[in-house]
Amino acid sequence: MRPLVATVDLAALRHNYQLAKQCAPGRKAFAVVKANAYGHGAAAAVECLRDLADGFAVASLEEAEQVRLVDASARLLLLEGCFEPSEYVAAAELGLDVAVQGQAQLDALLAAVIERPLNLWLKLDSGMHRLGFSVDALRRAHARLQSAPQVAELNLMSHFACADERGHPLNEAQLDEFAGLLDLAFDHRSFANSAAVLTMPAAHMDWLRPGIMLYGATPFAELSAEALGLKPVMTLTASIIAIREVPAGDSVGYGAGWVARRPSRIATVSCGYADGYPRTVPPGTCVAIRGQRLPLAGRVSMDMLAVDITDLPQAVLGDAVELWGNEIPIDELAQACGTIGYELLTKVTQRVPRRYING
Ligand SMILES: Cc1ncc(COP(=O)(O)O)c(C=O)c1O
Known part of the structure; x- marks a missing residue:
């Protein structure tokens, strides 16, 4: 056998999830396991965290189906929502939490006939300008969804563009946009990726969404994973x-x-x-x-x-x-190559066997 292996330390993964939770006592956390758990193997990561994690988050229905094979009941958030109208039926069957990031998704949702209502996460474009409603559009979406039969919980989420750059003015601006909507009734709110979990308590809200920190890499250029107390996975x-x-x-x-x-x-x-x-x-x-x-x-x-x-x-x-x-440290190698740990981890190819330890 070719001597190359990616050893995945499941005890380190659990340690890092617990560290995320310790950063924000009393809050819940979706463990972000999209992209095959950042290259580590989604099935094994979910199996390892299922007794610990409040929920999981993925990027597509296909990824959600993989997670459901391992954990039939955990909260499982579809971060980018449904890519086509028919996916709402499958999302309801799988019992997913679903982001709604734009008008087309909203219209498709309201037209969908689904077997049970969904926990929805209205996504605010608070300044990153990738996905999400403007403040005004989100208010209108909120009004339309409040009594819609497709809705169980109605939640609010957004995503930072520069949380890895402490003190970046966009961070405050994005938080202000988010705070401007808090007069609306939401069941839960979520804003924080790893960088915000680690350094922006004001962004912790009800549900964290840590990804990279779970895998023991740092989101910051100038703060090492070790200094943050993370263990490489x-x-x-x-x-x-x-x-x-x-x-x-x-x-x-x-x-x-x-x-x-x-x-x-x-x-x-x-x-x-x-x-x-x-x-x-x-x-x-x-x-x-x-x-x-x-x-x-x-x-x-x-x-x-x-x-x-x-x-x-x-x-x-x-x-x-x-x-x-x-x-x-993976971050050292990534920086030397002008990239980030995220990219190196997700690019470990399929021919590299993953070996799990400390499960
Ligand atoms: C919407 C959303 N939330 C959370 C995360 C997790 O981010 P990170 O890996 O920086 O913690 C991502 C990842 O890109 C994301 O797209």
């Missing part, structure tokens, strides 16, 4: 599958861009960009072998990458190589 581990001595002046890998400045020992490692390891890593990016950080040598290939192990003479064939996890 995924560790991506490959092995050394070949070792060679490369004379000074010889190159390694595609494009021959990395040239040995000294007689070097180079390890070939069983992970490449087709596994989700970023091809865009800058020179000097490190992996960890036997607890030591060592730099990549040359370009990342589809299935392999090379590491300069000259400074670790005890390294041998078969040694484990951590690409990210406890020793190489």
Whole structure:
């Protein structure tokens, strides 16, 4: 078997969910498990959190169906609502909470004949301008929904554009827009993604919606997951599958861009960009072998990458190589590549087996 595995620490996942809850005592939290639980495996994440989580949130009916296979009764929020009118029937059958983010969705809902009323989340566009009603349109939607037979709970939600940038003026502006609607009767309100859970108590409302923090990565550029008390959930581990001595002046890998400045020992490692390891890593990016950080040598290939192990003479064939996890924080690698932990986690490809520990 190819030696590459994404180990998922379920105890860390539970720890991070509990940390989100501790940030906002008395509030509830939808664990956001869209995109296959940010690459970790939605079924396993839901199974792991089902006794702990107040609910789950996903991006589509297809994702909701996957969650329902594991947890038949949890509150389960469809974050972007229904993409076509027929989905309201399925949403009612599955007992979902459904966001309503625009006029077309509202009209389709009010025309839908469904077997039981839905918990609805009217989405306010408080300033991100991606989804949601304007304040005035939301007031009109609220009036139309109040006595509609399709409605069980009527709730309010919105989403931050810049919660990861503390002190950004848009944060206050978005909170003000939201607060301007609180004279309306809502059963529950929800605003906070991970960044707001961690740093904006005023946004906690009734239901949190933490995503990235559950997986032990930070939403902030300048605040590490460790400093926030989060534990990394995924560790991506490959092995050394070949070792060679490369004379000074010889190159390694595609494009021959990395040239040995000294007689070097180079390890070939069983992970490449087709596994989700970023091809865009800058020179000097490190992996960890036997607890030591060592730099990549040359370009990342589809299935392999090379590491300069000259400074670790005890390294041998078969040694484990951590690409990210406890020793190489995923956020460090993401930042070096000009991206975010979210992208690296969700891009771990299907051919990488997930192994679950501490379940
Ligand atoms: C509407 C909504 N709520 C909550 C989240 C969770 O955000 P985060 O992963 O930053 O906590 C997302 C994710 O993008 C989202 O789209």
